[in-house]
Amino acid sequence: MTHKVLVATGGGDCPGLNAVIRGIVKRANFEKDEWKIYGCIESFNGILKDKIEIVELTEEMVCGLHVKGGTIIKTTNRGGPFHFPVKQPDGSWVMEDRSQLMKKRLEELGIEAVINIGGDGSQGISLELMNIGIPVVGVPKTIDNDLSSTDFTFGFQTAVQIATEAFDKLVTTAESHNRVFIMEVMGRDAGWIALHTALAGGAEVCIIPEIPYDPANIVKKIETRYKNGMGFCNIVIAEGAKKADGLVTGSAPEAVGDRHIKLGGVGDVLRRELIELGIEHDVRVTVLGHLQRGGTPVAYDRILATEFGVKAFELVKEKKYGNLVVYRHPDISYVPLEEALKKPHLVQPDKDFLVHAAKSIGICFGDEREMCETRDVRRET
Numbered sequence: 001m002t003h004k005v006l007v008a009t010g011g012g013d014c015p016g017l018n019a020v021i022r023g024i025v026k027r028a029n030f031e032k033d034e035w036k037i038y039g040c041i042e043s044f045n046g047i048l049k050d051k052i053e054i055v056e057l058t059e060e061m062v063c064g065l066h067v068k069g070g071t072i073i074k075t076t077n078r079g080g081p082f083h084f085p086v087k088q089p090d091g092s093w094v095m096e097d098r099s100q101l102m103k104k105r106l107e108e109l110g111i112e113a114v115i116n117i118g119g120d121g122s123q124g125i126s127l128e129l130m131n132i133g134i135p136v137v138g139v140p141k142t143i144d145n146d147l148s149s150t151d152f153t154f155g156f157q158t159a160v161q162i163a164t165e166a167f168d169k170l171v172t173t174a175e176s177h178n179r180v181f182i183m184e185v186m187g188r189d190a191g192w193i194a195l196h197t198a199l200a201g202g203a204e205v206c207i208i209p210e211i212p213y214d215p216a217n218i219v220k221k222i223e224t225r226y227k228n229g230m231g232f233c234n235i236v237i238a239e240g241a242k243k244a245d246g247l248v249t250g251s252a253p254e255a256v257g258d259r260h261i262k263l264g265g266v267g268d269v270l271r272r273e274l275i276e277l278g279i280e281h282d283v284r285v286t287v288l289g290h291l292q293r294g295g296t297p298v299a300y301d302r303i304l305a306t307e308f309g310v311k312a313f314e315l316v317k318e319k320k321y322g323n324l325v326v327y328r329h330p331d332i333s334y335v336p337l338e339e340a341l342k343k344p345h346l347v348q349p350d351k352d353f354l355v356h357a358a359k360s361i362g363i364c365f366g367d368e369r370e371m372c373e374t375r376d377v378r379r380e381t
Contacts, residue, residue: 002034004111005316006054009071010043010080010118010125014141015297016154016305019066020117021073023309025057031317038111039073043118044125046073047105048084048098054109066302069295080125103134113316117141119153120341123324127337130322137315138324138337139308143292146190148345149335150326154305159186159292160196166288167201167236174232180222180274180283184267186292187238191347193292194238195354198363204233205364207270209240209248210347211355213366215273221364222279233281237270239263264289307332 007024009017021039028035037057040046046053055073065072079085081099088094106114113135116126119142126138140147143159163185174181185193191208198206205221207213222233240263242248249266267285274283297305304327311325311332323334349355349365359365 002036002110004036004038004109005113005115005313006038006040006047006106006111007057007073007115008040008043008046008117009073009075009141010116010122011075011077011141012119012143013070013075013293014143014155015069015158015293015295016301017071017075017117017141018062018068019297019302019305020139020141020154020309020312021057021071022062022065023306024115024313025059025062027310027313029059035313042074043076043079043122044081044102045076045079047102048079048081052105066306067296069293069297077121082125082128099129099132099134102129103132106134113137113319113321115139115312115316117312119144120147120344123147123337123341126324127322127341130337135316135319135321136337137312137321138340139312140324140326140340143193144187144190145192146188146344146346147324147340148343149324149340150345151329152304152327154301154308155293155297156192157300158295158298159193160200161298162292162295163193163197163236163288164200166286166291167197167203167234170286171201171234174234177282178231180233180235180279180281182235182237182267182270182283182285184237184239184264184285184287186288188240188263189344189346191238191241194236194241195347195358198236199354199358201234201236203236203363205235205366206358207235207237207241207366208347209238209242211349211365211367212242212244212246214243215270215277215366217368218270218364218366219274219277219279222274222281226281235270237267239266241266241270 025037038054039057041053081102083095084098085093086096117139123138126136129136140153142153143155145156170181187193194208225233250263271283308325324340
């Protein structure tokens with residue numbers, strides 16, 4: 001008997017996506033029954049377009065794929081089965097619900113289940129597909145690490161490693177030129193990348209979405225360092241950081257079918273705020289942007305992604321649909337999609353030991369003036 005499964009990768013790309021795909025295909029090949037794994041090109045667009053674009057994923061295609069970044073079946077964060085953009089004769093765009101068309105085409109192709117690899121938005125689609133009778137298993141994917149039902153998501157460790165290596169380089173140039181450096185990293189609602197990078201890189205200031213900042217407190221931290229002879233200061237800021245007013249820095253979506261605010265520029269905003277408050281030191285900004293998404297996944301993410309791929313296939317084989325694969329140390333398990341989507345995994349300033357550890361070694365979050373006045377002393381050499 002031949003079984004057919006469709007795999008899709010949705011949302012932003014992420015180190016480890018190819019390792020998940022490889023894990024699914026290689027695990028399927030161990031079965032006595034024939035299992036054919038198909039890739040849906042550019043998320044669900046491959047099954048939703050007028051001309052279907054899917055490709056059979058063979059073991060030869062995935063050989064050595066776990067070391068490669070990105071996704072061989074492409075991805076997108078625009079549109080979807082329930083909001084598919086269609087261009088009209090007059091040049092305008094309308095959103096169509098093509099979910100029933102997707103269901104019909106899957107039935108015609110003999111595909112019995114879908115494995116959807118993606119973040120909270122993609123898994124929201126997984127749940128909607130389940131509600132109309134399409135069997136789905138979800139695999140969590142986000143470099144932000146903001147899905148609450150899993151200890152970690154693949155891609156996060158690679159993003160932290162990339163950010164930390166970049167930060168290490170900025171520290172040496174900041175010290176050489178007596179500068180203030182602001183490094184902007186990804187993190188729409190969750191500050192995990194910024195927080196881990198700040199601890200790993202030894203930042204003086206860490207600004208995350210979960211802790212509203214006051215630029216006056218950051219000025220105090222900078223001036224305290226210079227006064228005590230340190231002569232430079234390094235700041236990590238998440239793209240979704242905000243002050244007490246709750247406003248984020250970004251622009252309206254530009255692409256058709258994209259419903260998210262395009263974040264970016266908060267590093268430059270902070271630079272202007274510091275200068276307006278009297279900082280006379282040279283302040284520079286570096287935005288890592290998509291560098292955090294690209295390149296070879298670190299070993300941890302290759303392993304976790306492979307485990308996720310194997311587990312996802314086994315859930316399909318056991319017909320345990322409507323679930324999301326998760327890592328709960330030390331096990332790879334699963335939870336219902338409804339549970340996984342109840343709330344995001346955000347930094348809890350009063351509970352997470354990472355925040356306590358950071359504050360205990362003098363890292364300023366811009367919220368407590370007394371913490372930002374912590375005395376910095378130049379180490380003797």
